[in-house]
Amino acid sequence: MALVIENVSKRFQSKNKEITVLEKINLEVQKREFICILGPSGCGKSTLLNIIAGLEKPTEGKVFLNGREVLSPGPDRVVMFQESALFPWLKVIDNVEFGMKIRGVPKKERHERALKYLKMVHLTKFKDVYVHQLSGGMKQRVALARALTLDSEVLLMDEPFAALDSQTKNILLLELQRIWWETKKTIIFVTHNVEEAVLLADKVVVMSSNPGKIKKVFEIKLARPRLLDNPDIVYMISAIMKELKDEVEKIAKAEYDSDWSFEKDTVLYSSDSSLGIGL
Numbered sequence: 378m379a380l381v382i383e384n385v386s387k388r389f390q391s392k393n394k395e396i397t398v399l400e401k402i403n404l405e406v407q408k409r410e411f412i413c414i415l416g417p418s419g420c421g422k423s424t425l426l427n428i429i430a431g432l433e434k435p436t437e438g439k440v441f442l443n444g445r446e447v448l449s450p451g452p453d454r455v456v457m458f459q460e461s462a463l464f465p466w467l468k469v470i471d472n473v474e475f476g477m478k479i480r481g482v483p484k485k486e487r488h489e490r491a492l493k494y495l496k497m498v499h500l501t502k503f504k505d506v507y508v509h510q511l512s513g514g515m516k517q518r519v520a521l522a523r524a525l526t527l528d529s530e531v532l533l534m535d536e537p538f539a540a541l542d543s544q545t546k547n548i549l550l551l552e553l554q555r556i557w558w559e560t561k562k563t564i565i566f567v568t569h570n571v572e573e574a575v576l577l578a579d580k581v582v583v584m585s586s587n588p589g590k591i592k593k594v595f596e597i598k599l600a601r602p603r604l605l606d607n608p609d610i611v612y613m614i615s616a617i618m619k620e621l622k623d624e625v626e627k628i629a630k631a632e633y634d635s636d637w638s639f640e641k642d643t644v645l646y647s648s649d650s651s652l653g654i655g656l
């Protein structure tokens with residue numbers, strides 16, 4: 378077992394009151410597993426990812442990686458965020474080498490490793506281009522290459538494709554399936570997009586909100602590469618959507634007028650299987 382999340386709860390102090398964001402989260406992740414954490418906005422997905430990364434501390438409970446308690450960020454876990462956090466004034470190659478430079482990897486080795494991972498994300502010919510000249514999808518591929526060079530056992534991805542158009546996103550979803558296969562990393566990927574989760578994951582962890590809890594875990598035992606026109610994929614997407622119906626309804630009822638209903642206002646599920654506007 379690579380990663381064990383044991384009874385993790387998280388409470389924040391907000392305007393003189395305490396809010397419980399996560400309640401008794403228990404999850405076991407095998408080495409080299411691809412896990413997607415799926416749930417509506419505000420259910421605590423990023424908070425859970427930050428706790429695994431060691432960027433936040435749980436109020437209760439513990440996280441273990443290979444038997445060692447996670448108490449702070451470490452080289453065995455790398456986080457990739459929605460916004461690529463690259464340096465626009467540096468060239469692609471220098472951005473990819475940056476993390477290794479901070480960790481003191483010798484110059485020759487970091488250059489070789491940067492080229493290896495730039496090749497993996499098909500950006501070798503852009504290595505000397507400045508990041509500000511790249512499209513959003515290319516920037517995320519640079520960020521992915523940079524994360525991979527750090528050679529961590531676990532890659533934590535917080536909605537890395539959320540800001541991309543759907544065509545670019547679809548290409549990257551295929552790319553990521555291949556890269557995960559080649560690098561055999563343990564990946565924990567946060568999303569509120571059901572399609573993304575089913576295409577990528579060995580297990581989809583569906584969360585409910587207020588407070589954030591694990592509602593159900595779906596095992597996706599379908600061959601890769603997975604494509605959206607596969608009937609088995611379509612079936613899984615619809616099964617997970619059904620599971621999320623109550624969740625979406627709960628949030629919508631709190632935020633919409635009383636005449637709102639799931640059946641009437643299905644616009645809340647957007648056409649790309651995200652959990653709808655603002656959810």
Ligand SMILES: Nc1ncnc2c1ncn2[C@@H]1O[C@H](COP(=O)(O)OP(=O)(O)OP(=O)(O)O)[C@@H](O)[C@H]1O
Nearest residue numbers: 389390391398417418419420421422423424425569
């Ligand atoms: N440092 C903090 N202090 C107070 N409240 C916080 C803090 N961090 C997160 N929260 C609250 O915790 C809740 C869960 O936030 P979180 O970002 O983990 O949810 P999420 O499921 O990732 O949402 P989204 O999909 O919108 O990114 C939200 O209500 C948020 O306002």
